[in-house]
Amino acid sequence: MGIKTLRILGMAVMAFLLVAAGTMACKSTEEDASDERAVALKEGLLDFEGTIKIVCGKYVFVPQVRGFDIVIQGDLDSGSISDLIGKEVKGVGEFTHERPSILVANILEVRGENNEWTPVFKRSEDVVLDDFISIVDRDGFDFLEKLDYSKKEAWEGKEKARVHGKLVEEEGSYKITVLDEKGKLAGKINVDSLTDYAQYYIQKLKLFDEFWFYLNVKDTVEWKTRRRTRELFNADIVFAGLF
Numbered sequence: 001m002g003i004k005t006l007r008i009l010g011m012a013v014m015a016f017l018l019v020a021a022g023t024m025a026c027k028s029t030e031e032d033a034s035d036e037r038a039v040a041l042k043e044g045l046l047d048f049e050g051t052i053k054i055v056c057g058k059y060v061f062v063p064q065v066r067g068f069d070i071v072i073q074g075d076l077d078s079g080s081i082s083d084l085i086g087k088e089v090k091g092v093g094e095f096t097h098e099r100p101s102i103l104v105a106n107i108l109e110v111r112g113e114n115n116e117w118t119p120v121f122k123r124s125e126d127v128v129l130d131d132f133i134s135i136v137d138r139d140g141f142d143f144l145e146k147l148d149y150s151k152k153e154a155w156e157g158k159e160k161a162r163v164h165g166k167l168v169e170e171e172g173s174y175k176i177t178v179l180d181e182k183g184k185l186a187g188k189i190n191v192d193s194l195t196d197y198a199q200y201y202i203q204k205l206k207l208f209d210e211f212w213f214y215l216n217v218k219d220t221v222e223w224k225t226r227r228r229t230r231e232l233f234n235a236d237i238v239f240a241g242l243f
Contacts (some may be wrong), residue, residue, distance in 0.1 A: 001061035010057060022241035054203045055082045059197030060105075061204055068095070069200070073127040076108075076120050084110065090117065099134065131195035132213060135241040138162070141214050147178050147186045149226040157216050157235055163189065166210045167202065167240075175231070176213055187232040192218060198237040205240060214239040 007096040029113055040120060050064030058080060060081065072081050088111040093103035108121035141162040165178040174191035194202070198214075205211050215235035227230060 001184075015229060025163065025214060029167060044094050045106075046091070046093050046095065048093055049088075050061075051086065051088050052084045053086075054200065056084050056137070056200035058083070059196060059200040061200070064208065065103065066095070067101065068136060069101055070105045071102055071129065072123075073104060074121070074123055074125050077194070078120070086121075087111070091121075093233065099129070099132065101134075102132065129197075130239065131197040133197065133213070136173050138214060144178075147232060149187055149194070149230050149232060152220050152226075155217055156220055160215070161217050161235075162212055162214045164210060164212050165189070167191070167213070174236075175238075185230055187230050189213075190221070190231055190234045192234050192236050193240075194237045198239050201240045202237075205242065208242065211240055213237055214241075 038139050046068075048062065048065045048068070048070070050062040052060055053060055054061035058071050058073055058081070060072055062070055076083075089108055090111075091108040092106050094106055095103050104121045104123070104127045105121065107119070109117040112118055128203065141160045142158050142163045144158075144163050147154055148162070163176060163178050165176040168175055168177055174194070176189040176191060177191070178186045180186040184223075214237070218234040218237055220226075220233045221231045
C-alpha cells in the first residue's frame with residue numbers, strides 16, 4: 001500500500017472521528033437543552049417573547065406564544081396594559097396543569113425605541129381568574145338545537161347552554177343570531193353582558209363569522225315580542241370558541 005493511499009485513509013479516519021465527535025456534541029447539547037426544557041416545564045415556568053396584539057382586561061394575546069393566553073395580574077409600573085398593544089415584550093410566565101392554556105406573567109419587559117429592554121411589571125399578587133372557562137367546564141353547557149320562537153322549552157330550565165351563531169350589533173346592543181339547517185334565521189339571543197374572557201376570545205376569533213357561544217341563560221322574551229322580532233331569551237356570554 002503506497003504512502004498516498006495511507007494518507008487518504010488517514011484523512012478519512014480523521015474526518016469520520018470529527019463527524020462522530022460533532023454528532024456526539026450536538027446530541028449532548030440537544031439533550032442538555034431538552035433537560036433544561038423538562039426542568040422548566042416541571043417547575044411550571046416558561047420564557048416568552050413576542051408582540052402584543054390583543055388586550056382585554058387582564059388577558060393578553062401574543063401570537064408568538066402559541067397555545068397560551070397570557071394573564072397579567074396587577075398594575076404595571078406605569079401606564080395601563082392596553083398601552084402595550086403593538087409593543088414587543090418578553091418575560092417569564094407560570095402555568096399549571098389545572099389551567100394548561102393560561103400563562104400567568106411573573107415578569108414583563110418592553111422593548112424600547114433604541115432596542116433596550118425596560119422592566120414594566122413584576123407580579124406581586126395571586127392570580128384571580130373567576131371568569132375562566134376550561135375545556136372541562138364547557139361540557140356543562142347544554143347544546144341548544146332546533147331553536148324556534150314558539151318552543152321556549154328548548155332553553156327554559158337550563159342555566160348554562162351553548163349555541164353556534166354570529167355576534168351582531170343592533171340598535172346599540174349585541175345579539176347572537178342563530179340559523180337553522182336551511183340557513184334561515186332560527187332566533188336571536190339578547191346579550192346582557194360579556195366577561196373579559198369572552199370578549200378576549202371574540203377578538204381572537206375576529207377572522208371567523210360564526211363560532212360557539214357559551215351562555216348563562218336568563219329571562220325568556222315575552223311571547224308577542226318573540227313572535228315579532230325572533231328574540232328568544234337574554235343571556236350573558238361567558239366564553240366563545242371554535243368548539
